[in-house]
Amino acid sequence: MADDPKNNEEISELGEFPLIKHLTGKIKLKNKSSKCGVGDDAAVLDYPQKQVIVTTDLLTEGIHFNLMYTPLKHLGYKAAVVNFSDIYAMNAQPKQIIIAIAVSNKFTTKMIDELYSGIYLACDNYRVDVVGGDTSSSLTGLTITITAIGEASPKEITYRHGAEENDLICVSGDLGGAYMGLQLLEREKSIFEKDTSIQPDLKGYKYILERQLKPEARSDIIQILKKNNINPTSMIDISDGLSSELFHICYESKVGCKIFSEKIPVNPETVRMANEFNIEPVVAALNGGEDYELLFTVPLKMFDNTAKYTEISIIGHITNSSEGKQLITGDGKSMELKSQGWDGLKQDL
Amino acid sequence: MADDPKNNEEISELGEFPLIKHLTGKIKLKNKSSKCGVGDDAAVLDYPQKQVIVTTDLLTEGIHFNLMYTPLKHLGYKAAVVNFSDIYAMNAQPKQIIIAIAVSNKFTTKMIDELYSGIYLACDNYRVDVVGGDTSSSLTGLTITITAIGEASPKEITYRHGAEENDLICVSGDLGGAYMGLQLLEREKSIFEKDTSIQPDLKGYKYILERQLKPEARSDIIQILKKNNINPTSMIDISDGLSSELFHICYESKVGCKIFSEKIPVNPETVRMANEFNIEPVVAALNGGEDYELLFTVPLKMFDNTAKYTEISIIGHITNSSEGKQLITGDGKSMELKSQGWDGLKQDL
Numbered sequence A, B: 001m002a003d004d005p006k007n008n009e010e011i012s013e014l015g016e017f018p019l020i021k022h023l024t025g026k027i028k029l030k031n032k033s034s035k036c037g038v039g040d041d042a043a044v045l046d047y048p049q050k051q052v053i054v055t056t057d058l059l060t061e062g063i064h065f066n067l068m069y070t071p072l073k074h075l076g077y078k079a080a081v082v083n084f085s086d087i088y089a090m091n092a093q094p095k096q097i098i099i100a101i102a103v104s105n106k107f108t109t110k111m112i113d114e115l116y117s118g119i120y121l122a123c124d125n126y127r128v129d130v131v132g133g134d135t136s137s138s139l140t141g142l143t144i145t146i147t148a149i150g151e152a153s154p155k156e157i158t159y160r161h162g163a164e165e166n167d168l169i170c171v172s173g174d175l176g177g178a179y180m181g182l183q184l185l186e187r188e189k190s191i192f193e194k195d196t197s198i199q200p201d202l203k204g205y206k207y208i209l210e211r212q213l214k215p216e217a218r219s220d221i222i223q224i225l226k227k228n229n230i231n232p233t234s235m236i237d238i239s240d241g242l243s244s245e246l247f248h249i250c251y252e253s254k255v256g257c258k259i260f261s262e263k264i265p266v267n268p269e270t271v272r273m274a275n276e277f278n279i280e281p282v283v284a285a286l287n288g289g290e291d292y293e294l295l296f297t298v299p300l301k302m303f304d305n306t307a308k309y310t311e312i313s314i315i316g317h318i319t320n321s322s323e324g325k326q327l328i329t330g331d332g333k334s335m336e337l338k339s340q341g342w343d344g345l346k347q348d349l
Helices: A016-024 A072-088 A109-125 A177-194 A206-213 A219-227 A242-253 A268-276 A281-287 A300-307 B016-024 B072-088 B109-126 B177-194 B206-213 B219-227 B242-253 B268-276 B281-287 B300-307
Strands: A034-036 A043-046 A051-060 A093-103 A129-137 A143-152 A168-172 A234-238 A256-260 A293-298 A312-319 A325-328 A334-336 B034-036 B043-046 B051-060 B093-103 B129-137 B143-152 B168-172 B234-238 B256-260 B293-298 B312-319 B325-328 B334-336
Touching (some): A016 A109, A016 A129, A043 A129, A051 A072, A051 B129, A051 B143, A072 A093, A072 A109, A072 A143, A072 A219, A093 B051, A109 A129, A129 B051, A143 B051, A143 B093, A177 A281, A206 A268, A234 A242, A242 A293, A242 A325, A268 A281, B034 B129, B043 B093, B043 B129, B072 B093, B072 B109, B072 B219, B072 B234, B093 B109, B168 B300, B177 B281, B206 B268, B219 B293, B242 B281, B242 B293, B242 B325, B268 B281
Parallel strands (some): A093 A129, A256 A325, B093 B129, B256 B325
Antiparallel strands (some): A034 A043, A043 B051, A051 A143, A051 B043, A093 A143, A168 A293, A168 A312, A256 A312, B051 B143, B093 B143, B168 B293, B234 B293, B256 B312
């Protein structure tokens, strides 16, 4: 599309229908369940044997992303992947997405192409079809809402509410990296804003930058669980930090938890950046969001079967709700887990 | 909720999870296909016998609505209904919605409650379940993205691409009212902005104001078609004006059309307001959007069966694509139909 004369055209000049045709004209549907995609009032899907899993995530400019340091292609990729992550967190497979974007007229067709190329790349990598959307104007900034649709057989579907006392608490990958990547980007942005002759120094931090800018969803973990007949009793994806997600599982399952700070997986690069910022790495892991790892519980008897995978860490276990939510620190002390966003919930319920 | 002390609290003070609980705590699922709603990573739906229809519409403040004259409850109602309309336009039944909203911190909990009360009212009226959502911040204004999910058996589903030569072109209800309602609201707004002592004069225009502010989706038409075994060959809902929707059907079905301006249904109130604005009523019907009526084609043999319903007008017929898209005026002259948004499409395809 590099030679397309429309590339630098403002989208308002191109017109809505040509823009939609331009963005969606090359789509080829991959999944059997995708019966009819873009081009009608609605998409038509076919799930005769499976249950249908649906989730939506909305990203707004200035809140969820900053276009000063977020390449549009990465943003599109991430906007899709965070939805896939929600589908995997139900122990299901994403199959379709619908994209709704609102853009101000400062955006050119080339910019929208970049955004869509990221969405399409994510869809190719995860074998998901784009089956519909809505392209619209906004007075300010960019809003992206993606709805993902997936499938699972009823017995596979894993909710937040199934955790039971003594279940093992597991997390995939490592935590806190996306948060430290964001801190680094924000720091370099504010230095650059003060003196535009200073170029951002991002060397040596490829991993945490990728964690922030181009996260992946853990389809591999879902495959491991399936191949090994590990049926988690509860599962959630870690988008708001480990603490908050543990609160969700404990709240929905009516249980408590005990986790060990030394068991929480943190990448060395995350530790290094946290040290630069004088942040305890475990605090970044507990409260930093956007890691899109999976947090799940399995029965105690699954210990051997689960522990052998380096991509899965067992960080503690489920307790009776009367024991609260405990974090055991390196020196063996017990602290009460805190979680942002949950303040005031007790009064409300 | 009127006595709730949190009513005037800014949503940022309440916290995300209490807000979600507050908004969704009273939901009761009505439909068999809604297996699991709000409160997990994703909703779980069950459609073993039907195909699944999915559509999304995004509304942004300042583009799709103006809060100066749009009550939030009406806005919520409309945001839901426009999605139901897309599902009906597939000859399907809406069953679930997922709501994603982004709000700036100028919004109070009471305002969000108002918005949601409109969405819930629409869901009650159309027997649709709210099964999920995403509540998020924005730097400026309000964005609402609703994804609707519906069901239909494969043989019922009606696409845009099935219209054939000689098929009758039908529309439900009347057209142009929502557009003239918007013109009235905009006129009164600009008078009020110049002199705030002058109160808006909206008397005598209840119908067109409701068409703009609180439209309904034509579930009744879908029922009429079903009961009488009328299977439309193509269908679309009229959100962008009759011309534009006819262009979609002709484009997807590779046909032309001939419609008669005197057959286009226009309400007397719409005519009266159009006259005040020196607009030809038929122009409001052809180019004004947001009527959410249904435009569909039926085989010629269905004439008697269709013509007997006062809620359905037969406005013309499908022709060979070589005949183009014609509007026959009252004096028998033929004009080429024009449609906004389609400019430049020929070059692009």
